[in-house]
Amino acid sequence: MASITFREIEGTSPRYWFLAGLIGLFAALGLGAAYYMEHHGHIVTGMNNSVVWGMPHVFAVFLIVAASGALNVASIASVFGKVMYKPLAPLSGLLAIALLGGGLTVLMLDLGRPDRLIVAMTYYNFKSVFAWNVALYTGFFTIVAVYLWTMMERRMNVYSKAAGMAAFVWRLILTTGTGSIFGFLVARDAYNSALLAPMFVILSFAYGLAIYLLVVIAAYTWSGRPLGDAVLNRLGRLLSVFVAAALYFAFVFHLTNLYFTKQHEVEKFILLNGGIYTTLFWLGQIIIGGIVPMLILFNPKLRAARGLLVAACLTIIIGGLSQMYVTIIGGQAFPLDIFPGWQARSAFFDGVVHQYTPSLPEIMLGVGGVAIALTIVIFGIKVLRFLPESLADSAVDPHAKA
Amino acid sequence: MNHPHQDQKNSSPAVDEHRRNFIGGSAALAGITLAPSVMVYGLAHSKPNDEPVTNKVRWGLLIDASKCAEGCTDCVTACFTENGIHLPSIPPKETDPQWIRKVELKDTRTARTQSLPVMCQHCEEPPCVDVCPTGASFKRADGIVLVDKHICIGCRYCVMACPYKARSFIHEALTDQNPDVPRGKGVVESCTLCVHRVDRGEQPACVEACSAAGHEAIIFGDLNDANSEIAKRVTTRASVQLRADLALNPGIRYEGF
Amino acid sequence: MMGWLASKRMGKWAASIFAVLCLSIGAYAASGAAEKPGPTIIIDKSRAGDRCVEDTAFMRKNHMKLLLHQRDETMHKGIRTEKYSLKNCINCHASTKDNSVIGSDEHFCQSCHTYAAVKLDCWECHATKLKSVASATPAPTASVGDEKK
Numbered sequence: 001m002a003s004i005t006f007r008e009i010e011g012t013s014p015r016y017w018f019l020a021g022l023i024g025l026f027a028a029l030g031l032g033a034a035y036y037m038e039h040h041g042h043i044v045t046g047m048n049n050s051v052v053w054g055m056p057h058v059f060a061v062f063l064i065v066a067a068s069g070a071l072n073v074a075s076i077a078s079v080f081g082k083v084m085y086k087p088l089a090p091l092s093g094l095l096a097i098a099l100l101g102g103g104l105t106v107l108m109l110d111l112g113r114p115d116r117l118i119v120a121m122t123y124y125n126f127k128s129v130f131a132w133n134v135a136l137y138t139g140f141f142t143i144v145a146v147y148l149w150t151m152m153e154r155r156m157n158v159y160s161k162a163a164g165m166a167a168f169v170w171r172l173i174l175t176t177g178t179g180s181i182f183g184f185l186v187a188r189d190a191y192n193s194a195l196l197a198p199m200f201v202i203l204s205f206a207y208g209l210a211i212y213l214l215v216v217i218a219a220y221t222w223s224g225r226p227l228g229d230a231v232l233n234r235l236g237r238l239l240s241v242f243v244a245a246a247l248y249f250a251f252v253f254h255l256t257n258l259y260f261t262k263q264h265e266v267e268k269f270i271l272l273n274g275g276i277y278t279t280l281f282w283l284g285q286i287i288i289g290g291i292v293p294m295l296i297l298f299n300p301k302l303r304a305a306r307g308l309l310v311a312a313c314l315t316i317i318i319g320g321l322s323q324m325y326v327t328i329i330g331g332q333a334f335p336l337d338i339f340p341g342w343q344a345r346s347a348f349f350d351g352v353v354h355q356y357t358p359s360l361p362e363i364m365l366g367v368g369g370v371a372i373a374l375t376i377v378i379f380g381i382k383v384l385r386f387l388p389e390s391l392a393d394s395a396v397d398p399h400a401k402a
Numbered sequence: 403m404n405h406p407h408q409d410q411k412n413s414s415p416a417v418d419e420h421r422r423n424f425i426g427g428s429a430a431l432a433g434i435t436l437a438p439s440v441m442v443y444g445l446a447h448s449k450p451n452d453e454p455v456t457n458k459v460r461w462g463l464l465i466d467a468s469k470c471a472e473g474c475t476d477c478v479t480a481c482f483t484e485n486g487i488h489l490p491s492i493p494p495k496e497t498d499p500q501w502i503r504k505v506e507l508k509d510t511r512t513a514r515t516q517s518l519p520v521m522c523q524h525c526e527e528p529p530c531v532d533v534c535p536t537g538a539s540f541k542r543a544d545g546i547v548l549v550d551k552h553i554c555i556g557c558r559y560c561v562m563a564c565p566y567k568a569r570s571f572i573h574e575a576l577t578d579q580n581p582d583v584p585r586g587k588g589v590v591e592s593c594t595l596c597v598h599r600v601d602r603g604e605q606p607a608c609v610e611a612c613s614a615a616g617h618e619a620i621i622f623g624d625l626n627d628a629n630s631e632i633a634k635r636v637t638t639r640a641s642v643q644l645r646a647d648l649a650l651n652p653g654i655r656y657e658g659f
Numbered sequence: 660m661m662g663w664l665a666s667k668r669m670g671k672w673a674a675s676i677f678a679v680l681c682l683s684i685g686a687y688a689a690s691g692a693a694e695k696p697g698p699t700i701i702i703d704k705s706r707a708g709d710r711c712v713e714d715t716a717f718m719r720k721n722h723m724k725l726l727l728h729q730r731d732e733t734m735h736k737g738i739r740t741e742k743y744s745l746k747n748c749i750n751c752h753a754s755t756k757d758n759s760v761i762g763s764d765e766h767f768c769q770s771c772h773t774y775a776a777v778k779l780d781c782w783e784c785h786a787t788k789l790k791s792v793a794s795a796t797p798a799p800t801a802s803v804g805d806e807k808k
Contacts, residue, residue, distance in 0.1 A: 038588075040574070041572070041573045041574045041575060041587045041588065042497075042571065042573045042588075043497060043574045048495070048496035048497045048573070049496055049497060049498070049499070049500060049561065049569075049570045049571055050496050050567070051496075052558035052561040052571060053558060053562065111555050111557055111588075112554070112555065112557070112558070112571060112572070112588030112589055112590070113554065113555050113556045113588045113589060114555075116553070116555045116556075117555070119553050119555055120535060120536055120555050123536040123537050123538070123553050124535075124536070124537070125531075125534050125535060125536060125537040127532050128532065128533050128534055128535045128559075130533060130534075130557065130559050131535040131536075134535060181559075184533070185529075185533075185562055185563055186529060186563075186565070186648060187529060187563060187564060187565030187645075187648070188562070332562070336565060336566075336567055338505075338520070338565065338566055338644055338645060339505070339507055339644070341509065341510055341511070342507040342508060342509055342510060342516070343508040343509075343510050344505050344506070344507055345505070345506045345508075346503045346504060346505040346506065346520075347490050347494045347500075347503055347504070348490075348494065348498075348500045348503040348567065350503070350505050350520075350567065354496065449737075451738065451739045452738060453738070454732075454736035454737060454738055455736060455737040540735065542735065542736075542737060543736070544737070548734070550734050550735070552730060552734070575783070576784075578786070579784065579785065579786045580786065581746055581749075581785070581786040581788075581789075584784035584785045584786070585784055586783040586784030587783065589784075601739055602739075
C-alpha cells in the first residue's frame with residue numbers, strides 16, 4: 001500500500017467561505033431560536049404537557065444516534081483490521097464528535113432551564129437512564145478524542161487498535177443507552193421494549209454511514225481532491241446491509257406488537273390511522289428511508305453512479321428523521337390508557353390523540369444542531385490533518401478491482 | 403440523610419412530645435378555625451416544624467368513585483386556588499398546568515359511566531423518580547412524591563415516564579405565586595398532596611373541598627397507621643390502584659368503580 | 660506527521676483570540692471603576708426591628724449558605740423552621756411601599772445583587788411579597804407571561 005499523506009484542506013476558496021457562512025448562519029439562527037424559546041418559555045414551541053418532547057428531540061436524538069454510527073468506518077479499520085478503511089478513519093472520528101456535539105447542544109438548549117447545565121453535571125441520580133447517558137456522552141467524547149490522537153500522532157499509532165476497540169465497545173453501549181431512554185418507559189405502549197436498544201444500534205449504523213458518505217463526497221468533490229470509486233463502492237454496499245437490517249428490526253418490532261392484543265390500538269395508530277405518523281412511517285421511514293435506498297445500493301451499477309449514491313444517502317437521512325418523528329412524537333401522541341376497558345374523557349385530554357404542530361423556533365433549533373455539527377467538521381478539516389490528500393483507488397488499495 | 407436507628411430509639415418519647423406540644427398549642431390556638439375532622443387527624447400526626455418527616459407514616463388518599471359526582475369540579479377548583487394555579491383555559495389547552503383533573507369514564511362494554519379525580523398517585527416506586535437525571539424528582543420519607551424545582555433542569559423525562567399524566571411542565575413565566583407554593587417557568591410540577599398543609603397538620607385542599615361539597619368522596623390519612631380511617635377502609639373493603647399491573651403501589655387508592 | 664496540533668495558523672488564531680480577550684477585560688474593568696461606590700440598602704426598622712436573625716456582617720457573607728441549607732431541609736425533610744426561611748426574610752425586608760423585595764435597585768434583595776452582578780434566581784418561583792399581601796390578590800386571575808427582569 002502506498003503511504004497515505006493526510007493534509008488540512010486549503011479552506012481559502014470563496015466556495016469554502018460561502019459554505020462556512022451558510023452553515024454559520026444556520027447555527028446562529030439555531031442559537032437565536034434557543035434564546036427566544038428560553039426567554040418566552042416553551043409556550044412558543046408546539047410542545048405541550050402531552051407531547052413534551054418535540055422537534056428538537058427528533059433532531060437531537062437523530063444526531064446522537066448518527067454520531068455513534070459515524071464511527072463505524074474507523075471501527076472497521078481498527079477493530080476489524082481492514083486496511084482499506086484506514087485512510088478514512090480520522091474523518092470518521094471527527095464526524096462522530098461533531099454530530100454528538102451538535103445533538104447534545106440541541107438537547108441542552110431545549111431544556112426548561114438550560115442555565116442549570118451545571119446541575120446536570122453535579123447532581124446525579126444513578127438509576128436514571130438519562131444520567132447514564134450523560135456519562136456515556138462524556139466518555140464518548142473522551143475516548144474518541146484519544147482514539148483520534150492515537151491515529152494522528154505517529155508515536156501513538158501502536159495504541160490505535162486498543163483505542164479503536166474501546167471506542168467500538170463504547171459506542172455500542174452509548175446507542176444501547178439512547179435506545180433505552182425510550183425502551184425503559186414502561187408506561188407508554190409505543191415504547192416499553194428491549195428491542196428499541198438493538199434497533200437504535202442498527203439505525204445508528206445506517207444513519208451514521210449515510211452522513212459519513214455525504215461528507216466524504218462533498219469534501220473531496222469541493223476541495224478537488226481525487227476520490228476513487230473503490231472506496232465508495234465498498235461503503236455503499238455496506239450501507240445497503242445496514243438499511244436492510246434496519247427494516248428487519250422495524251418489521252420484528254411491529255410484528256411483536258401486532259401479536260399482543262393489548263398493543264393493537266397503538267399499532268393501529270402508527271400503521272393505519274395515525275394521520276401524519278402513519279404517513280411518515282410508511283412513506284418516510286419505510287419507502288423513502290428503506291426501500292428506495294435499498295433498490296439503489298443493492299444494485300452495483302446504480303450505486304456506482306455517484307449522483308444516485310448521494311441520493312440514497314439523502315433518502316436514508318430523510319427516512320431517519322421520519323423514523324425519529326414517528327418514534328418520539330408518535331409515541332407520545334398516542335394516549336395513555338390509564339383505565340383499561342373504559343373510555344376516558346377529561347379537561348386534560350385523556351383518551352384522545354394529543355396534538356402537536358412544530359413551531360419555527362423548534363425547527364430552527366434542530367437545524368441549528370446540524371449546522372453546529374457541520375461547523376465542527378469544516379473547521380476541523382481546515383485546521384487539522386483529517387483528510388488524506390488522495391482517496392483515488394490506486395492510493396487507497398492498489399490491488400482493488402473497483 | 404435519615405438515621406433509621408436513631409428514629410427507632412427516639413420514636414415513642416418523640417411522639418408523646420408531639421402530642422403534648424400539639425395539645426398545648428391547640429389549646430392556645432383554640433380560636434383557629436380547624437374543621438373537627440382536621441383536628442382528629444392533627445392530633446395523631448402533627449409534627450414539630452424542626453423535625454424531619456419519617457417513613458413511619460405513609461400519606462395517601464382513598465377516593466370513593468361511587469360518591470364522586472359527575473360534573474362536580476370542586477376538588478379541582480380548590481386545588482388550583484390553594485396552589486395559585488390558573489384555572490384551565492376554555493377550551494382547555496394542552497400547555498395548561500394540571501395537578502388534578504376530573505375524568506369521566508364510560509365502560510366500553512356496558513356504557514356504565516363513572517366519574518373520579520386523578521392526580522399524582524404518589525407511588526411507592528415512582529417511575530418519575532427513577533428516570534430523573536438530577537434527582538429533582540424525589541419521594542419524601544412519608545411517601546409524598548415531589549419535584550425539587552431548585553435542581554430540576556426541565557428535561558421532561560419524568561412527564562414521559564409517568565403512567566398517569568400527572569405531571570406538567572411550566573411553559574410560561576408566572577407571577578403572584580402563593581408564598582407556600584413556589585412555582586416557575588421551565589420546570590416540572592405536579593400534585594404535592596398539599597405538602598405545605600400536611601406539614602402543618604391540615605388536609606389537602608381537594609379533600610376539604612369534597613367534604614365541604616357534601617360528597618366525602620376523598621379521604622386523606624396515614625396508610626401505615628392501623629387506626630386511621632383510610633387504613634381501616636382499605637383493609638376492610640375492596641379498593642384498586644390505577645395501573646396496578648405496573649406494580650408501583652400508589653398511595654392513592656380508588657373504590658366503587 | 661508530528662506537530663499537527665501546533666500548526667502556525669493555529670498559533671496565530673490563538674494569539675488573536677487572547678488579544679481580544681485581554682482588551683475586553685481591560686475595557687470592562689475601566690468602565691466599572693466609574694460607577695457608584697456601593698448599593699443603596701434600605702431597611703425599614705419599623706418593619707425589620709433592630710437586628711437580623713444573625714449579625715449583619717455574617718448575613719452579608721453567609722445568607723446564601725443559610726438559605727441553601729434551609730431550602731434542602733424544607734424541600735426534602737419537611738423541616739419548616741421559621742428562622743432562616745425565605746418567608747422570614749421577606750417579612751422583615753420587604754419594602755414598606757409595595758411589600759416586595761425586588762422591583763427596583765432600592766428593593767432589598769435587588770439592590771445588592773445588581774451591584775454585585777449576581778443573578779437572583781429565587782423570585783422566578785418564590786413569591787416576592789408578604790404572605791398577607793400575596794394572598795389578598797386572588798392568584799388564579801393573575802396574568803401570565805409578565806416578564807419581570
